[in-house]
Amino acid sequence: MDEKKKIGILTFHNAHNYGAVLQAYALKTKLNRMGYKAKILNYQNPYIARLYRKGIHIDFWKRDILPSRWGKVFHEVGENLYGLREWENQWTAFEKFIGEKLLDGQEKKLTLDDLAKEQCDVYILGSDQIWARELTHGFDPAYFGQFAPGCKKISYAASVPNGSIPEAEQAYFEQALKSLAHISVREEKLARVVEKLTGKEVTTVVDPTLLLERADYEDLLYEEPLVKEKYIFAYFVVEDELLGKCAEKAAAVLGYRLIELHYKKTPKLKSENMIFDAGPREFLTYIRDAEMIFTNSFHGTVFSILFQKKFYSVYKENGRISNLLAFLNLEERHITAEDAMNYADGIDYTHVGDKLCNYRRQSVEYLKKGIEQ
DSSP, X not given: OOTTOEEEEESOTTSOOHHHHHHHXXXXXXXXXXXXXXXXXXXXXXXXXXXXXXXXXXXXXXXXXXXXXXXHXXXXXHHHHHTHHHXXXXXXXXXXXXXXXXXXXXXXXXXXXXXXXXXXXXXXXXXXXXXXXXXXXSOXXXXXTOSSTTSEXXXXXXXXXXXXXXXXXXXXXXXXXXXXXXXXXXXXXXHHHHHHHHOSOEEXXXXXXXXXXXXGGGGGSOSSOSSSSOEEEEEOSSOOHHHHHHHHHHHHHHTOEEXXXXXXXXXXXXXXXXXXXXXXXXHHHHHHHOSEEEXXXXXXXXXXXXXXXXXXXXXXXXXXXXXXXXXXXXXXXXXXXXXGOOTTOOOOHHHHHHHHHHHHHHHHHHHHHHHHO
């Protein structure tokens, strides 16, 4: 292997989402520990960047000038003002993490033309739903490698919603992805579709957060717990009544405090045990020190497993979480009702760790092959 081969990563690193920034951190960290010189390229899709701007987030449409719409508009303004302080604290925490841990202090935002000037030996596209046109407001050529002709590009755990490509979009995928030297995606279903479209071998790999072990995240954690007493931790990636009820019941039965992490503060969410301004470091520290975790998030589930916690994933349908739990023989950690919990039931993390090692090894082999061949 060549020493310090330069790798440029293109992903949604600037999205203020725990999973988005931690998967970017994980891929960069893993590549550096494999002996490469990995860098997250500070290319930001304008639409993604707009979603996470600082301040009040209200998108006005032409129809909002109608008097019948004024009530809805005023309601949205009021809700945003209600949680403005927490939102700005959260925004600052994410920006600090992104600047220090992902971009290593680089401030310049790159354009599509700038990407070729980075002169990377290999460009890696992914992870995340970088090929989802609804997220990027139309296909973003940067995430399909449509720059720097002749430079080597591969994808890692790239994805689209539901793992499927609408028929109207398939021609674009067929043409755009042929320029990639190696292709890997997040879902087996998507792999089969892309193979058929491109005629190339497509590998299914793990989410980048699973490329690392618990010890690899220690540098991100606070030394001291953020909560002194024993607690149940509930992380809501989307609001869900059942998730809240399950966590409340567990806290009452076990006699622990309940700490809830929500994305956005609204008048409906008023408990003193609710957190709205946590950054990625706080998120991981809350997980590390929790007695039990309840979540409807894929990455909440991932880090519960990596930190070897008792946990329950509470959701009706989520293919990503279900696939992960099935692979690790942890299907019983998925519940859809309050009475499905077993408070004394532990998890055999020795067996889970063995499965994770094999899962991780295949993905590392793909990265080595994609970069070196």
